[in-house]
Amino acid sequence: YPSNPQMGDGSILERTNCRAKGGAAGFKVAILGAAGGIGQPLAMLMKMNPLVSVLHLYDVVNAPGVTADISHMDTGAVSHFGVKLFPTKDNSMPRISNPRTLVKNGGVLTTPTQALGFLGQSELEGALTGMDLVIIPAGIPRKPGMTRDDLFKINAGIVRTLCEGIAKCCPNAIVNLISNPVNSTVPIAAEVFKKAGTYDPKKLLGVTSLDVVRANTFVAEVLGLDPREVEVPVVGGHAGVTILPLLSQVKPPCSFTHEETEYLTKRIQDGGTEVVEAKKGAGSATLSMAYAAVKFADVCLKGLRGDAGVVACAFVASQVTELPFFASKVRLGRTGAEEVYQLGPLNEYERIGLEKAKKELAESIQKGISFIRN
Numbered sequence: 099y100p101s102n103p104q105m106g107d108g109s110i111l112e113r114t115n116c117r118a119k120g121g122a123a124g125f126k127v128a129i130l131g132a133a134g135g136i137g138q139p140l141a142m143l144m145k146m147n148p149l150v151s152v153l154h155l156y157d158v159v160n161a162p163g164v165t166a167d168i169s170h171m172d173t174g175a176v177s178h179f180g181v182k183l184f185p186t187k188d189n190s191m192p193r194i195s196n197p198r199t200l201v202k203n204g205g206v207l208t209t210p211t212q213a214l215g216f217l218g219q220s221e222l223e224g225a226l227t228g229m230d231l232v233i234i235p236a237g238i239p240r241k242p243g244m245t246r247d248d249l250f251k252i253n254a255g256i257v258r259t260l261c262e263g264i265a266k267c268c269p270n271a272i273v274n275l276i277s278n279p280v281n282s283t284v285p286i287a288a289e290v291f292k293k294a295g296t297y298d299p300k301k302l303l304g305v306t307s308l309d310v311v312r313a314n315t316f317v318a319e320v321l322g323l324d325p326r327e328v329e330v331p332v333v334g335g336h337a338g339v340t341i342l343p344l345l346s347q348v349k350p351p352c353s354f355t356h357e358e359t360e361y362l363t364k365r366i367q368d369g370g371t372e373v374v375e376a377k378k379g380a381g382s383a384t385l386s387m388a389y390a391a392v393k394f395a396d397v398c399l400k401g402l403r404g405d406a407g408v409v410a411c412a413f414v415a416s417q418v419t420e421l422p423f424f425a426s427k428v429r430l431g432r433t434g435a436e437e438v439y440q441l442g443p444l445n446e447y448e449r450i451g452l453e454k455a456k457k458e459l460a461e462s463i464q465k466g467i468s469f470i471r472n
């Protein structure tokens with residue numbers, strides 16, 4: 099269930115309470131890095147998600163601006179901390195705040211629900227407290243010629259600081275980690291949580307949904323299908339050869355020539371680089387990533403709500419291979435990734451790909467672990 103702290107006044111209910119009456123949940127979601135290329139469209143799409151009741155937008159720059167902008171959207175989620183709902187007499191649509199109450203904030207007349215945003219380290223705790231789901235797209239993106247691992251130097255420290263905040267302020271939240279290199283930042287996050295004594299492997303999920311989104315699109319192009327009808331499992335990790343599409347398990351069932359298999363595997367593995375090169379130094383995938391992140395956040399929230407049969411690919415703590423982390427299909431439930439599925443039967447091409455993926459993954463995972471331990 100969504101966290102549901104009492105607001106100190108027995109007559110005041112949070113949106114989550116009121117929504118529960120109608121059978122729908124309202125979850126509290128924070129986006130860290132919300133003013134960035136991914137963060138902004140992600141914030142917009144999360145503001146449109148009916149499962150979200152409170153949206154906290156945190157960044158080290160421009161968070162108030164993005165929050166003010168997003169908060170004018172007339173959707174249900176409210177980008178403000180501690181939004182209070184007032185039940186109506188007939189239990190119809192609850193009011194978001196006590197109507198007709200204007201307050202003074204820094205000498206300026208405003209409504210109690212006016213969006214604020216969370217700017218800089220001193221506001222991280224406020225951004226995180228009480229959250230059910232934290233999505234992290236904070237950190238620098240690639241430029242042409244760089245690998246994701248080249249981002250490690252800067253992004254490792256950013257992820258460490260943000261995860262220390264999560265361990266302190268919302269240790270039970272589900273974490274969706276987008277910042278690259280995911281193959282190393284997820285192990286970093288795990289080590290930070292272990293150190294803090296809050297690690298729950300089910301709740302830490304590296305976001306690989308863009309690989310699945312790309313795979314569905316490219317496979318649909320080859321087959322002449324609607325991409326919404328195509329499901330491609332993508333396992334391993336999120337960088338180059340560690341991205342392993344299982345084309346033998348595509349739904350609807352189909353077969354590929356060797357040439358098609360090579361083309362698709364390479365295109366899916368190099369999808370990020372394709373965008374980095376097309377953007378010519380202006381960053382990496384942001385819009386497709388925001389779309390993929392929202393798709394993934396949505397399944398996490400549906401799992402939290404208790405929906406049955408919610409399955410998606412993610413980079414998680416795993417016993418599917420000998421590696422401590424691996425991306426594969428997981429079942430999402432009230433406590434996070436409650437079941438990690440085996441890979442299923444692989445063909446020869448995929449078995450060779452798996453060995454290559456594991457070799458690179460092992461190094462990236464170790465690099466992340468060592469960053470915190472040493």
Ligand code: NAD
Pocket residue numbers: 130131132133134135136137156157158159235236237238239240249253256259260275276277278279280305306307308309336381382383384387
């Ligand atoms: P961006 O530079 O446009 O935005 C990053 C944001 O993070 C900026 O607003 C920046 O101010 C903020 N930030 C920096 N340090 C911070 C801190 N300590 N706390 C909070 N916010 C901080 O970059 P982008 O294009 O949005 O990409 C962000 C990250 O996502 C990159 O590392 C990129 O490689 C990664 N990414 C991952 C995937 C994936 O599939 N997992 C896909 C695309 C991009």
Ligand code: LMR
Pocket residue numbers: 239240246278308369370371373374382383
């Ligand atoms: C992607 O796959 O698009 C991201 O990981 C960004 C990148 O650097 O390629």
